Amino acid sequence: MPSPRVAFLGTGLMGAPMAANIARADLPVTAWNRTPEKAARLVEHGVRVAESAADAVAEADVVCTIVSNAESVEDVLFGHGVAEAMRPGAIFVDMSSIPPRIEKRHAEQLAERGIRHLDAPVSGGTRGAAEASLAIMVGGRKDTFVAATPVLAAMGRATRVGPDGAGQLAKLCNQVIVAISVGGLSEALLLASAGGADPAAVREALRGGFSESRILQEHGQRILDRNWMPGGLVRNMLKDLDAVIEEAEDCGLDLPFVGLARSLYQSLCDRGVTGYDHTALLLEIERRNEPHRVGDKPDVTPM
Structure with missing residues (x-):
């Protein structure tokens, strides 16, 4: 053939x-x-x-x-x-x-x-x-x-x-998990830093436990490096979360964690942070908790 x-x-x-x-x-x-x-x-x-x-x-x-x-x-x-x-x-x-x-x-x-x-x-x-x-x-x-x-x-x-359409539904499920997990990871590393622990060491200590994941591995390192060069864009995550909420409403579902994640990404977009990697959700969480910050590295941002 x-x-x-x-x-x-x-x-x-x-x-x-x-x-x-x-x-x-x-x-x-x-x-x-x-x-x-x-x-x-x-x-x-x-x-x-x-x-x-x-x-x-x-x-x-x-x-x-x-x-x-x-x-x-x-x-x-x-x-x-x-x-x-x-x-x-x-x-x-x-x-x-x-x-x-x-x-x-x-x-x-x-x-x-x-x-x-x-x-x-x-x-x-x-x-x-x-x-x-x-x-x-x-x-x-x-x-x-x-x-x-x-x-x-x-x-x-x-x-x-x-x-037909089921692939897109599965992608929305993926985005639910990623968006909520990035939010949890951001809050965890900010908590570690504010409480006096080394956030890099905390991430390493969590490896192999129940929170082990590609998000902890790859996005955790991104956050520690404060590297917001895009893999997945903030604006695309917001687009996908909007689609999740629309699909959930059609199914008669209330997804409260999704609603919170969407509002945080909306706040980023309202501030013009649309072309950053979606791990830049940390920036919105830090804004709400100034002057606390994860690490002391400078931000690596898109041009």
Whole structure:
């Protein structure tokens, strides 16, 4: 069986390394980005760069996209002519993080054109994208998932969690855990520092106990380094938490911890801290507890 031809739309912080990893798996890749320079750097990985999104997908068997929000997905699909240009039977894999209800609508619209659909948002940040170790949460038909597996496997570990929209629902569950955990981690390290303990030593002492996690390992180090260069953006976390609350309301659920986390991220965004890594939630907690601060390192911030 010939290798699937892949189009990758959206080659930003996440998309560029993801597309490169697909190419490293010896799959033919054509890339497109609204800012052409961001796609051009993939040429060294053997990726063909298309002048338009429609050109990129015209011969593709699998089309992957990862863009910032639902409006951007809509624009790529229907504003840039992707849905019209895709061949019947091809698979559209949306790896963006958007509300489940919108993903379901896109699946229905594509099915009317004979195009198959998967929603496959990811977790793991820029490091996971670079290392091809992303957790990929997939919604859609089982046979479509199986057909797209060679492409998904080049980017990380893919798990089908249910029908169309279920992948986005799983991503919202991920964001609930991450947002609340980052809040707890921030408060714990601030408490350690204010109480006179070495927060770095406290983090090390907690390793291997019940609070051990990738968040304690990676985000804990980020906080100690006060490194707010983005893996996952504050503004994207707020977007996802808004979607969580909307989905919870549709299900008749009250999620109080989510509401608190959302209000803290909203406060950060209101202060203009939108392009920082989402571990910068610490900055809002510190603001409420001045003059207390975790460590004495200077902040490393985006330009």
